[in-house]
Amino acid sequence: MSSQVLEVKNLKTYFKTGEGLARAVDGVSFKIERSSTFALVGESGCGKSVTALSIIQLLSASGVETHGDIFLNGSEISNLPEAEKRHIRGNRISMIFQEPMTSLNPVFTIGNQITEALTLHQGLNKAEAKNAAISMLSQVKFTDPEAIFNDYPHRLSGGMRQRVMIAMALCCKPDLLIADEPTTALDVTIQKDIMGLMNELKSELGTAVLLITHNLALVYNNADTVGVMYAGRLVELAPARLLFSNPQHPYTIKLMRSIPGAARRGHLLDTIKGAVPAATSYPKGCRFSGRCPREMEGCAATEPALTTKKSTANDYGSKQFVACHLYDLAFMSGAKARPLRAAADGESKALPTKAAAPGSETIVKISNLKTWYPIRKGIFKKIRGYVRAVDGIDLTVRSGQTLALVGESGCGKTSAGKTILQLIKPAGGSVCFRGQEITAMGTRELKQIRAKMQIIFQDPYSSLNPRLMVKDIIEEGIRSLLPGLNKVERQRRVAEVLDLVGLGPKAMSRYPHEFSGGQRQRIGIARALAVRPEFIICDEAVSALDVSVQAQILNLLKIIQDKFGISYLFITHDLGVVEYIADEVAVMYNGKIVERGAVEDIFNRPTHEYTKKLLSAVPALPE
Numbered sequence: 363m364s365s366q367v368l369e370v371k372n373l374k375t376y377f378k379t380g381e382g383l384a385r386a387v388d389g390v391s392f393k394i395e396r397s398s399t400f401a402l403v404g405e406s407g408c409g410k411s412v413t414a415l416s417i418i419q420l421l422s423a424s425g426v427e428t429h430g431d432i433f434l435n436g437s438e439i440s441n442l443p444e445a446e447k448r449h450i451r452g453n454r455i456s457m458i459f460q461e462p463m464t465s466l467n468p469v470f471t472i473g474n475q476i477t478e479a480l481t482l483h484q485g486l487n488k489a490e491a492k493n494a495a496i497s498m499l500s501q502v503k504f505t506d507p508e509a510i511f512n513d514y515p516h517r518l519s520g521g522m523r524q525r526v527m528i529a530m531a532l533c534c535k536p537d538l539l540i541a542d543e544p545t546t547a548l549d550v551t552i553q554k555d556i557m558g559l560m561n562e563l564k565s566e567l568g569t570a571v572l573l574i575t576h577n578l579a580l581v582y583n584n585a586d587t588v589g590v591m592y593a594g595r596l597v598e599l600a601p602a603r604l605l606f607s608n609p610q611h612p613y614t615i616k617l618m619r620s621i622p623g624a625a626r627r628g629h630l631l632d633t634i635k636g637a638v639p640a641a642t643s644y645p646k647g648c649r650f651s652g653r654c655p656r657e658m659e660g661c662a663a664t665e666p667a668l669t670t671k672k673s674t675a676n677d678y679g680s681k682q683f684v685a686c687h688l689y690d691l692a693f694m695s696g697a698k699a700r701p702l703r704a705a706a707d708g709e710s711k712a713l714p715t716k717a718a719a720p721g722s723e724t725i726v727k728i729s730n731l732k733t734w735y736p737i738r739k740g741i742f743k744k745i746r747g748y749v750r751a752v753d754g755i756d757l758t759v760r761s762g763q764t765l766a767l768v769g770e771s772g773c774g775k776t777s778a779g780k781t782i783l784q785l786i787k788p789a790g791g792s793v794c795f796r797g798q799e800i801t802a803m804g805t806r807e808l809k810q811i812r813a814k815m816q817i818i819f820q821d822p823y824s825s826l827n828p829r830l831m832v833k834d835i836i837e838e839g840i841r842s843l844l845p846g847l848n849k850v851e852r853q854r855r856v857a858e859v860l861d862l863v864g865l866g867p868k869a870m871s872r873y874p875h876e877f878s879g880g881q882r883q884r885i886g887i888a889r890a891l892a893v894r895p896e897f898i899i900c901d902e903a904v905s906a907l908d909v910s911v912q913a914q915i916l917n918l919l920k921i922i923q924d925k926f927g928i929s930y931l932f933i934t935h936d937l938g939v940v941e942y943i944a945d946e947v948a949v950m951y952n953g954k955i956v957e958r959g960a961v962e963d964i965f966n967r968p969t970h971e972y973t974k975k976l977l978s979a980v981p982a983l984p985e
């Protein structure tokens with residue numbers, strides 16, 4: 363049997379929209395071998411997920427045009443009748459999505475959902491399907507697979523639900539598994555388990571994997587071949603090790619340099635200016651022109667083809683393909699090869715000098731803080747016990763410094779953040795802001811303190827009122843917390859903070875839905891800054907963003923801190939971000955702080971077993 367499982371040839375997926383034809387995928391070709399992983403990377407909106415949905419044939423609605431060929435084990439599958447396509451889906455091609463809860467039916471047990479695929483596609487009877495499902499659940503490392511079989515999705519954690527999705531996807535032993543951001547919502551330890559599991563099953567069953575992610579470290583550690591997608595096209599294609607050791611396309615280089623980590627401490631991260639062009643209006647020539655630091659005079663007029671750098675190469679399994687005029691000898695010898703701007707590649711900008719050196723002055727001191735949620739049972743809802751989400755933690759945040767609070771989901775990080783701000787009433791302990799105890803304060807006193815203590819949330823969209831214009835969203839906070847300011851002063855503040863976060867006056871009269879994810883996070887930051895805080899809690903503030911946008915927001919937070927001496931409590935599960943931005947780190951586990959200290963000490967010399975486990979789960983990138 364041929365070792366090639368999937369071949370995609372010149373795939374095009376277009377959507378008819380009010381603004382014209384959106385060319386989401388625009389001529390993409392690649393192959394995936396048996397037992398190997400092909401990763402598609404790139405910013406949001408580059409066409410990665412649409413490529414996946416086109417392969418699994420889930421885009422058949424009116425208004426969608428697909429062209430090109432898709433071969434599965436050598437047979438063309440794109441022109442099959444719908445009944446045959448249905449048979450292929452879930453049987454020979456399976457897909458795992460980012461958010462397992464939206465793909466699992468909440469009203470059916472896990473067992474019902476797995477056995478349905480087995481009886482439908484494999485023709486097993488009820489008893490056989492149950493045995494096969496339990497065996498698959500045990501393969502995905504559930505210690506009590508029978509209990510999981512009878513359980514409902516909402517009773518499982520995110521990592522457990524993702525393992526159920528993998529069991530469902532693999533129960534019919536598919537030839538191709540498509541994993542679309544399979545671990546983005548998960549902690550590093552669970553991410554490591556899930557990827558390990560997928561790799562094990564891939565080797566055992568011979569499955570080919572199409573991995574879609576924006577996590578480049580995950581790609582480096584798990585993929586065999588990588589395709590970098592930009593504006594509907596592949597711009598670089600290479601074996602993973604080669605791509606990471608020697609990236610060629612300016613876009614790939616920029617993406618890699620925007621990853622935060624210890625090596626970038628003290629410097630601004632590299633960012634990519636502008637945004638991915640809309641799929642309805644790609645530039646005529648190179649689609650990266652306008653954003654590219656190495657753009658030449660002729661780049662915007664002529665589109666580069668994806669070609670190998672070495673003229674002898676004919677198989678991308680061992681060679682590197684790039685779509686850029688820099689590698690086109692004929693183009694480079696012509697008059698249009700003159701650079702448009704001085705190349706800034708390799709330049710790593712140092713952070714501006716701090717307005718005030720970070721001191722040892724304590725801004726926030728948390729002692730023995732507890733957040734307990736009551737467990738109510740019976741018809742009278744009597745309290746039968748407590749979930750001790752935060753169980754006696756001590757933290758100190760110093761002026762102008764960043765303390766990172768890390769740990770897995772459910773360890774109590776977010777509860778701790780909300781309790782510090784008194785958004786949740788503590789069950790015990792103390793929170794002192796500049797020496798003032800705030801846990802016993804009344805509403806009026808607390809309001810004054812809240813202006814000094816702000817929060818930025820993970821999901822900027824759900825934290826912004828969609829019915830209000832940006833200027834009203836920001837002004838609302840000022841009016842509530844600083845009632846002494848008049849309208850003119852408030853409006854001046856709104857203009858100031860929007861300018862500070864790089865959005866400018868035009869943003870004032872627009873609504874949240876008109877902005878990208880990164881811009882919305884800037885609005886969230888502007889709203890927090892408008893009341894001139896001294897302390898900000900950033901609760902997974904960059905977790906939902908693309909690596910390029912994440913770099914812009916991290917730079918912005920650093921610049922703001924250095925300019926105004928603001929202290930941050932950075933709640934995150936991304937240890938690369940911690941190494942880049944934090945001065946100190948506290949590791950939280952099961953509601954308690956198990957280790958804390960300077961970032962260098964904790965990362966280089968962890969002492970607690972849990973910290974060691976957490977650090978060892980972080981996928982490494984080449985130096």
Ligand code: SF4
Nearest residue numbers: 648651654661686687
């Ligand atoms: Fe940059 Fe020109 Fe290459 Fe496009 S073709 S990536 S604009 S150098």
